[in-house]
Amino acid sequence: MQDNLITPTPSAYTYPLLVKQLLTNSQCLYGDQEITYRGELRYSYRTFRQRIGQLASALAALGIQHGNTVAVMDWDSHRYLESYFGIPMMGATLFTVNVRLSAQQILYTLNDSGAEVVLVHSDFLPLLEEIRAELQSVRQVVVIADGQAVPQTGFAVAGEYEALLDRASPDFAFPEFDEHTRAATFYTTGTTGDPKGVSYSHRDIVLHTLTTGMALSAPRAGQRLHREDVYMPITPMFHVLAWGMPYIAVTLGLKIVMPGRYAPDVLLKLHDTERVTFSHCVPTLLQMLLQASEGGMVDLSGWKIIIGGSALSPALCEAALARGIDVFAGYGMSETGPVVSLAQLPPKFRPSNRQEEVRMRCSTGRPVPMVDFRIVDDQLRDVPRDTKAQGEIVLRAPFLTQGYFKKPEASEALWEGGYLHTQDVAVMGPDGFVQIVDRIKDVIKTGGEWVSSIEVEQLIAEVPGVLESAVIGVRDAKWGERPMAFVVRKTGSHVKAETIREHLLLVDAKRISKYAVPELDRIAFVAEIPKTSVGKINKKVLRNNAA
Template sequence: MNANLVAPTPSAYTYPLLVKQLLVNALSLHGDQEISYRGEMRYSFHEFRHRIGRLASALSALGARHGTTVAVMDWDSHRYLESYFGIPMMGATLFTVNVRLSPQQILYTLNDSDAEIVLVHADFLPVLEQIKAGLKGVLQIVVMADGQDAPATPLPLAGEYETLMAQASPDFKFGDFDEQTKAATFYTTGTTGDPKGVSYSHRDIVLHALVASTSLCAQREGQRLHREDVYMPITPMFHVLAWGLPYVAVLLGLKTVLPGRYVPEALLKLRQSEQVTFSHCVPTILQMLLTASQEDPPDLSGWKMIIGGSALSPVLCEAALARGMDVFAGYGMSETGPIVSLAQLPPGFAARDPQEEVRRRCSPGRPVPLVDLRVVDEEMRDMPRDGRGQGEIVLRAPFLTQSYFKKPEASEELWAGGYLHTQDIAVMTPQGFVQIVDRIKDVIKTGGEWVSSIEVEGLIAEVPGVQECAVVGVRDEKWGERPMAFVVRKAGMELDSTAICARLLEHVDSKRISKYAVPEADRIAFVSEIPKTSVGKINKKVLREQSL
């Protein structure tokens, strides 16, 4: 035996890092804390633990065992939060199904994940009915109908969620097992090929929750989280485990509000009635909330919100700050847990330079604890931390996914050289702030120069009358590529391509951007909306296809 290893005495408890451990302190100190579903259903953390036990008992009666994959298709509900805990705690694997994928993609993910049990909201039964002939391994289907009778369906149902819960025992014994056991899986969609399965172990989830809470709670003021906050996710709970933050909220014993389906007016009403103070969402949702609240402005002051999924523009950031919101960006991807950096401002930073404050809030920020974030060239050499040297972000952290499910070649590509490759091009400042320049696939090479689509989008967004915009590279015989902009006008505003070109040329004169970054007037298209992916990101693949 290695004498340098710590040898526990036979009676010592080695405390595996399991999802159930996130409940220990929460139940002991915050058992009376509240979980609310749409403001219509409420119960305490103690009752939450009872319902987790009932869920595990009900699933066990349906045949779920250690290693069984249980899929969930639901809106953001108390049932989803119960699934986040109850399914992995019994040793099974939680599969959060992206309900916004096409039926054929959902079929692919259900089959590829080896799902045996599906918990499905009544709203999504038609999807399962459409693909039922192609389902290979699904043995049991439980419908979630908010306590109502299960709707008529040709699918063979094992029962209704609340009915099965009422019949099940809350006293399920959650034992110990290896912390590397797969706790959760979901699928990420790229521009080509089938969706890729991303999995996280119990250890990954617990360490991510600890790291995220450490960083969020470390700030003295601003861009922070504390035990008196009221938490409401506005990132779909099928998306990267809602960025891991529901686990953080339970760990810290926060009042948690589950909003159901996202309707801006309903979210604003819940924000007010439940006194929500902390949320997270993609920029599109933030824009919807600000737009929906313009005519009868509710008080949004004190609402802290992490923005991720795609770049937070300075214009949108300023609009939210003007309403009293404390918005700041977070950075990560499906494969990173996801949070690896947060745009938290150093003490006193805001007082020095308001414009620089906005830029920092919109940046990915600085790495959170335990994250080794490097910006490297093609030979994996570190770029200088001078705010100018561009390279790819590569990562190491104790909670990153270790591989794609059943895709060894893609997994090796992801982890080439022992670092997780993000495909994001960035620069880093001497203070450790990261600034994304672009995705590798989205950088525009024109006139022998590299143009950042993200930077051009940000500048166009500053033009009066612009509601939203996206920029992609399109083929050009002379220059190889040229930027093309898709612009959504604000309601009732007049705006033409000449005004946009004129504003961009001002930035050329000030040396902020190259002349090659300015789209020609006939390559500025005004559209009613910009296509989004299933998680609310701008779908540049579709835009490139439209520009052909």
């Protein structure tokens, strides 16, 4: 067979897909664009590039080199954005520490990652001090004081972040290396067992940036991202690289607003003063923003918000649309880059009614380019695209994680059969729109039928006075399992279990089976629903409490 490979000429530049290439266009064309931290500190993209060089020079002076790991524990700041670039661009690995985990879980992740230097905000120093004696690889910390005095600590302090940058050269010579080099690592929330490390290479990050950016900018109007948008992340920078969106924003040269610590009043103020037009968050945060802006004094119109992490309920979607927010769902996991589908309305979409539009916006959406998105049975056979046949979502894409850090068996299970297994049960329609029915472990098996906990939660959310709910399966001697609902009332609401059950019974014939309706004694009102560190409903805790 004749070799058909292209042999580059010796002088040709074989452009590697490295994180530093994402800066090329924005530095050339948008050097004067602005990055602001809480509206209090402002600098240009040109200064951003200089600070990235200073960060790399400072870390190199501390002995960090290609292959080392640098951990970051900070609020969502300009410093975090600098770390997204400066650390991987020098060939080191960025480890975004989930500061909402317990001290022991943080200890495990720091030791497992092999982090040698930690950039830590002074707010998190007490947490780090708590585990200092058990840290195995950390040898120095860089304290982020945010303008305050550096607190006393038992760690070997290399210096304060800004002071180190002031003394460092911006002219760090970022090298070129294999695009498969590990660029970033973070850990899943670990509701079962120890957290699992997920890593992405430079190639993964660049391809995810290009693919998701293409999908977001494709619509003619609405549910899109463009170069005149003002971007503010409301997904923690430690969580799946803030869904990869900061890389997209920098690549496009957008004005970027880093909000620091999340507080609804601060976020709403920044939205107003900085004219924010594009964000992303979990449903809980959207609900908080809507509540904090009740009364109509804050204009939210024109704000495009992607919702992920948990299902976007029709009730929450309606409430956001009523305030002028262009809200829509996105789907992905820690292991998927993360974005693999977006619930953007199709071209020339003309809804027959508002309910149809809300259904599409709340759906799992349609795959973004280059994603092989399948819904299969237990033999990896595609199920019919009829909106009824259920199966597991399995994926192939050029930016999915190739496995868990130091966990070969779990990695093989993740990629069984050559497809990444999401553990999400879904249906797909003829138009390619996907709707997740449930997690495999959360499907309620009762009366010979499978009940979607997500669908029941969405129906409960329609009841006036309900703020949020979570539905799980609990053991039942007759039926195997029966649904149990945990419900949080809105402030001042006195909604009763009878009202919720009556609502579910009214719709059961058309939308859910009778087995999906909880009995009165299995509708519990609670002050709050437990969440994971990234804002997802923690059904493991609910199941343990109900046992």
